[in-house]
Amino acid sequence: MEVTLTNDQEILCFADIPTEEVNWLWYPYIPYGKITILQGDPGCGKTMVALSLAAMLSTGAALPFSPQANEPITILYQTSEDGIADTIKPRLERAQADCTRIKIIDESKMPLRFDDTRLEAAVRQENARLLILDPLSAYIGESVSMNQANEVRSAFRSLYSMAQRTGCAVLIVAHMNKMNGTSALYRTSGSIDVAGAVRSILTVTKYRKSPTQRVLVPVKSNLAPAGNGLLLEVTDHVEWLDQLEEADADQLLNGDQGPAAPTKQQQAEQGLLQLLQNGPVSHKEIILHFSRQGISKRTVELAKSNLPIKSIRIKDGWLWQLEEQP
Numbered sequence: 418m419e420v421t422l423t424n425d426q427e428i429l430c431f432a433d434i435p436t437e438e439v440n441w442l443w444y445p446y447i448p449y450g451k452i453t454i455l456q457g458d459p460g461c462g463k464t465m466v467a468l469s470l471a472a473m474l475s476t477g478a479a480l481p482f483s484p485q486a487n488e489p490i491t492i493l494y495q496t497s498e499d500g501i502a503d504t505i506k507p508r509l510e511r512a513q514a515d516c517t518r519i520k521i522i523d524e525s526k527m528p529l530r531f532d533d534t535r536l537e538a539a540v541r542q543e544n545a546r547l548l549i550l551d552p553l554s555a556y557i558g559e560s561v562s563m564n565q566a567n568e569v570r571s572a573f574r575s576l577y578s579m580a581q582r583t584g585c586a587v588l589i590v591a592h593m594n595k596m597n598g599t600s601a602l603y604r605t606s607g608s609i610d611v612a613g614a615v616r617s618i619l620t621v622t623k624y625r626k627s628p629t630q631r632v633l634v635p636v637k638s639n640l641a642p643a644g645n646g647l648l649l650e651v652t653d654h655v656e657w658l659d660q661l662e663e664a665d666a667d668q669l670l671n672g673d674q675g676p677a678a679p680t681k682q683q684q685a686e687q688g689l690l691q692l693l694q695n696g697p698v699s700h701k702e703i704i705l706h707f708s709r710q711g712i713s714k715r716t717v718e719l720a721k722s723n724l725p726i727k728s729i730r731i732k733d734g735w736l737w738q739l740e741e742q743p
Contacts, residue, residue, distance in 0.1 A: 442547060442586040443470070443480045445641035446619060449546070450584045452577055454553070454612070456591040456605055457621035462631050462651035463590055464499065465508065466621055467549055469655035470588075472514035474547060481647055481657035490546040491518045493539055495529060497555035511654045520545070530558040532575035540585045548580075551590035553606065563607030573614035593620070601636045601666035616640050622669050624648065629680055630658075634666045650681050656713060681712050685720035688712075690739075697729060697738035 440449040447453045457463035473480055477489035499505050501521065509516055522529060522539050529535060529550075540548060550556040557563060561572045580587045591611075593604040601620055605612040612618060618637035624630040634646040646664020650656045658681060679687070685707060692698055692706065707717045725740040 439640045440584070441641075442474075443483065445638060445644045446617060446635065447547075447586050447588060448616060448640050449586045450580050451616040451640070452573065452580060452587045452589060452614070453617040453619065454589050454591050454605065454615050455619050455621065456593050456636075458593050461621045461623060462655070463621045464496075464551055465651050465655050466631075466633060466649070467551060467588060467590055468494075468505070468508050468514075469512050469657075471519060471547070471549065472509055472512035475515040475518040476513065481649075482645075482660055489515060489518055491520065491543050492547045492549065493520050493522065493536075493543065493545045494549045494551070495522060495524070495556065496549075496551040497524070497528070498552060508654075528555070530556055531572050532558070536576075537579045537583060540579070540583045545585055547586045547588060549588045549590065553589050553591035553611070556589070563611060566608050566610040569608050569610040570614060573611075577614070589615070597670075601634075601670050604670065605636075612637060620666055620670070622666075624669070627680065632661060632664055632669055634661075634664045634669055636666045652682075654715070656681055656711075656716065658711065681716050682720050682723075684710070685712050685717050686724060689717070689720055689724060689726065689737075693726065693737060693739045697736040699731075700728070700735040700737055703737055 439451075441447070442449050455463055455467055470480065471492045471494060472478075474487070474490050474492060477486050479486045494505070496505060506516065509519060520539070520543050522535055536548065539545065554563070557569075557572050561568045563569060576587060579585075591606055594606050596603055602612055602618070603609065604620070605618060615637070616639045617635070620634050620636045621631050622634065624632045629650050629652055631649050631651055632646045633649060635643040638644070646661035646666075646669070647657060648659040648661055650658055688707065688710075689703070692703065704714050704717060708714070721737065726737050727740050729736040729738055
């Protein structure tokens with residue numbers, strides 16, 4: 418029996434398909450028009466990392482260790498775990514976000530899921546270039562079993578199609594499973610098809626037994642060579658500290674990484690004691706000195722509060738001086 422294709426079942430020839438380059442929101446970590454997972458254990462700071470990135474993107478600031486600033490973009494940020502007014506917005510404000518560029522779809526009457534048409538409508542209406550869904554388990558859909566490959570693939574297909582049509586980058590925040598000792602790729606929650614359905618996976622994990630230091634490390638990178646691990650510090654805000662060229666996700670998640678490295682605040686405390694040991698120094702000069710080392714004004718002032726340093730008012734500003742010890 419001869420079978421023929423209908424008009425809507427066309428055969429495409431690869432020779433006729435125009436070649437396109439992958440565009441990047443943040444090379445080589447987050448591509449436009451694709452889905453990226455940002456995962457981590459509870460309390461590791463993955464939401465803080467997502468908000469830090471959103472804040473920088475909203476103002477056009479250069480992303481961590483990127484060579485240049487960008488045009489500000491609009492971000493859609495959907496969350497089901499944290500309060501918008503008492504948690505998310507204060508965190509954005511501390512990260513110095515332009516909150517006029519960060520929007521949220523009202524879910525009070527009906528929760529969102531991957532195949533919700535409101536996502537694409539909002540992306541197009543607001544010209545959003547980044548959609549953040551936090552966490553995965555809340556937005557994949559109540560009826561979807563994350564351990565069933567066919568259900569996972571079907572759920573992701575609609576979200577992936579939306580990302581392709583709009584060119585919007587999608588970042589999904591996800592918890593990791595408890596399979597310690599295994600490959601980092603298998604720590605992604607649910608079926609391995611969750612990891613298979615996305616083009617990039619980034620993991621936030623603790624570093625060197627530090628209570629505040631974390632590493633953002635690529636676990637999967639289908640569209641570019643894997644980027645360096647990025648060292649950061651999470652307190653009431655995020656500070657991006659350094660690149661770790663030899664960072665390995667499996668070792669970071671499962672290995673003994675040795676004693677904790679000094680935090681930025683500890684570095685600031687040590688630096689202040691050295692800087693002021695020969696006498697008072699102007700506040701402006703101190704802040705400039707530490708900014709050249711990648712240490713923020715907020716961190717320097719927190720360090721000062723832990724040390725015997727007093728402020729002295731002068732005509733055109735303030736001096737900092739070590740207090741005399743008895």
